[in-house]
Amino acid sequence: MDRIPIWVLSGLVLLLLPVGNSEEDEVNRSLIQFMTNISPGNAGRSSNWSMNSDPCTDKWEGVICDSQSKFVRKVILDGLNLDGILDAESLCKVRTLAVLSLKNNSVVGKLPEGISSCKRLTHLYASGNHFSGELPQSLSRLSNLKRLNISNNNFSGVLPDLSRISGLISFLAQNNQLRGEIPKFDFSNLQQFNVSNNNFSGPIPYVDGRFSASSFSGNPGLCGPPLSNTCPPSLPSKNGSKGFSSKQLRIYSGYIILGLIIVLFVFYKLFRKKRPKGEKVEVIKKGVSMESSSNKPSSVSSQLKTSDNRSEYSITSAEAGMTSSSLTVLSSPVVNGLRFEDLLRAPAELIGRGKHGSLYKVVLENKMVLAVKRIKDWGISSQDFKRRMQKIDQVKHPNVLPPLAFYCSKQEKLLVYEYQQNGSLFKLLYGTRNGEVFEWGSRLGVAASIAEALAFMYSELHDDGIAHGNLKSTNILLGKDMDPCISEYGLMVVEDQDQQFLAQADNLKSNGPSGYTAYSTFKVDVYGFGVILLELLTGKLVQNSGFDLARWVHSVVREEWTVEVFDKALILEGASEERMVNLLRVALKCINPSPGERPTINKVAGMINTIKEEEERSIVSI
Template sequence: MDRSCIWVLPILILFILPRSNSEDVNVLNALVRFMEELSAGNSQNIQNWGWDKNLDPCNGNVNFNGTWKGVDCMKSQNVRKIVLDKFNLTGTFDAASVCTAKFLVVLSLKENTISGFIPKDIRNCERLRHFYVSGNRFSGVIPDTFPQLRNLKSIDISDNYFSGELPADMSRISGLLTFLAENNQLSGEIPDFDFSYLKEFNVANNSFSGPIPDVKSKFGADSFSGNPELCGKPLSKACRPSKTGLKHSSADRFLIFSGYIILAVVVLLLLALYLIKKNKPKEESAKVVVTKGRVANASKEHSSTSSESKTGGNRSEYSIASVEAGMTSSSSLVVLPSPVVTGLKFEDLLRAPAELLGRGKHGSLYKVMFDNATILAVKRIKGWGISAADFKRRMERIDQVKHPRVLPPVAFYYSKQEKLLVYEYQQNGSLFKLLHGSQNGQVFDWGSRLNVAASIAEALAFMHEQLQEGGIAHGNLKSTNILFDKTMEPCISEYGLIVAQGQDQPFLSQSDSFKSNALGRDGAYSTFKVDVYGFGVVLLELLTGKLVQNNGFDLASWVHSVVREEWTAEVFDRALISEGASEERMVSLLQVALKCINPSPNERPSMNQISVMINTVKEDEERSIISEPLSGHHALEKPNSH
């Protein structure tokens, strides 16, 4: 064959085969529209910057070696970072177009002269973590859809002409680290941000009014100066009592006195009913049965053994086992201080409709709904050998040690055979459901998974430190016990429910292989080290997206075997690989997980050490997104001509 044909063939293949862009054609067209709007139709600039739908912003082009200026895919196949600072942009911001890039995590348009407003379509940038538009001419209000960006870590809208009030839900972006809005025309009250997490905050030189929220002594007067109507710490201007409150104080006093009178009448009526009831013949003790859909009293003779009613066939059981007689007294239910339930009585639980959510070897979980729209989750445990005094002491101690990422019980009930724990119902489900069930369009990318790992590690480390002396660990940590609150922040549920006959007894619902691995081969026993093992398995779920146990498959054993064969990359969830998650940082988190599931419990790190390691990975991730140099940033300025 002619030697020239050998060279011609590959070139022909390159032109004949369709070129595979890393981004969808629709995304590329939308990004070009975004740049056209920003540059006010200046096609020359767009051409000079290489924003061409026929060029691949991530992989370059067979005929052209450059990339789109200001765009970085961060070694992935999708646009993840757009930085157009000081580009002399004079147009408007087309959020609908730029947000078609579904993997976008950084958008920076600082120090241009962009005008107009931020459209509501900004909510479609679901993975966006860093949003910088300072030093422009933006105006109008911050859209009420902005707080829907739950992954945001940094917001800089300073030095613009924004006006109106900040959305009330802004404070629900609970993972926010930076909020800079100085030198605008914003008004109204400052939302109650989670200042315990914020590292940078500035709203100086606006028109904010009213009291300043509790900033946890983290920010000084400079962050709030230039707002004449603001008051309270850290400013020297004290807040005055409300005039409205003074004006209506007499009316309030009248209402209070009236309330006392009504309360006294109600108490007298209840006392009279009690005396009448007391004189009636005593009825047989009633047992309490939770039937499918409703908790009810079942009048039966007292029996020392409990029975469970079942539905026919192969269907799941729908009723809680009959509990000990005498459980009808509302005084048996201990209600802990909580804003969730006030005045909850045991009779309320009995009367409210209940739905069975799950049943395990040692207990069941029910969703209980009340007429006032309150929804609670009731955990019922049987076979838990602990005295009433120890049980009460344990629950009260857990309630005292509060962490925002640990779900506390709001009430509990004790009897010899039955224990009930009452929690606020979390409607966004569990980590297990998010990883292995239908996500319903929810984004669960690498950044979100890393945030879950860091949050749970920090919360567990805090609980271990505070409850070390009492020996109260979780004992049953798994992905089904990690729930998501209304802001989609993770929280640990069912903390400290594992105790039997004076000794911690973990794994009420775990497999035998899990128990064996968690306890370790050297026989060392500590429920705190068992928690570390359980957390390590949760990390493996986050990294692999695989079930812990499935038809003989054991996740921890499988990961060990893959790593041993030096095929580490095969461990990671394909969804993470396709989004371009950093393999380096995934490997770092995998190394933490492997330390946690060490066969020797004594060799496992403490949760405090684990939290530090994961936060280091998280900080590296944040640093890489913000400061990693744009690959090919200047390549288009001097294109190759060969």
């Protein structure tokens, strides 16, 4: 092979250098533009902020970078007499910024709408300035925000819906001129909260005794616990007018229209019930043909058909003697009074199909949305299945989705759950994120929550031999506050991906389907959890076109290229390499080929919590 002349290589290097430096230059320019606007008189501006230096390696004053001195993580400019405006457009071009602190300056103007472009911002401290005007609604789009301090300013207007930020642990807004009602924050998650000395009014949301009256004092219009003044039964209108305002007229008109719609709906239902039974069956048959060509909603009875057109769960079998008692409703009040016929009539949409069964989205007549799991090819008796479901129903954890009801026959087993509209962890990792950043702190929090939930379930159900059995990212759902929730707990005894390892466990007593040990399923779960950790760290699919994630990670680590396994989004964010490596070590222990060498889930939860605590300490200590 001919050698490439040295002058050609030199030319290529020269061509590549501007491309490599362009992003760094953009960050430098953005930071300098930000400083120019926030300190127009150069007050507090450090002399080493210049295009001829690097903010990380040359240690710009107030700038803190990651441990590798590659990415800007924090900008801390407290007490520097800054008297300009906050230029969020320039600042947010620093895409790795996690902490912004401007405490005790004289910054003026509004908090700009563009602050939502700082997607990775976790800490925003703006207290002790001269900010004014209304807070931007875009503030609620900072989904990774953990701490927000806007106290001792001149902010006015109503608060944006900050309760949408599920991970918020500190909100301080005392000594402003904010008004309106206090949004319903997740007070169980908040560690600090203070809105005293504002103009808030109305009832205080339920705080579960976590905060005292001092967090709400100085707002004459507020009422209810923990304040001493009780709320009146109904609040009179502000203007005291006896006539109807245009707003009231619009409201009452809406009520009238809604009432007409309800009346028409009732007539429609009565008309449907009077139709001949044969006509109803014909509609269901049409639904079956529709399901073969699309996933459009049809009735549950038409959806749950086998490929040979043999009905396992059909309108015919229901008419043959199945009653509402066929469906066992568990202790949850959510579906109190649910009957088998309600599921049978409800429109159902196929949303997932796997080797263990199918999943349907079902909308009841009262508009309640449920998820119905149909299980197939599971050789467990009806009696054992019922006993299993009742045991699971007795164990509650906020990060485990409880079954609401179940149906069991010789041929058919159905589980009913509350539908989770935010999708799964799998979708969050690999699907469309709509600009949302799944940052390192959130991934670590998901891992810790899952591990703690599994540890709790194991402690309660280990003697019964009930593990999860099919733990994977598609079975980790996201609740309304984007909290992780383990679904389909206890529906399977083993997962095929690990059967070759379980075959080595001959010394354990066989106690479950497929000839495997029920207790060994706990070790399968640990393996599955390890794979989920690898997905969180790498951002790669478990199996994709022959790609084996666990084998690939092992090969990269063996070559001592460990940093290459991590998701580039985490590297770009400036996540701690040390803590990512520590979590990777936990994952590798979980996927040990020998089940007996895998750690218990209690040990796994402890190791992850240690990493999480280190991460929280590193962020708070700014």
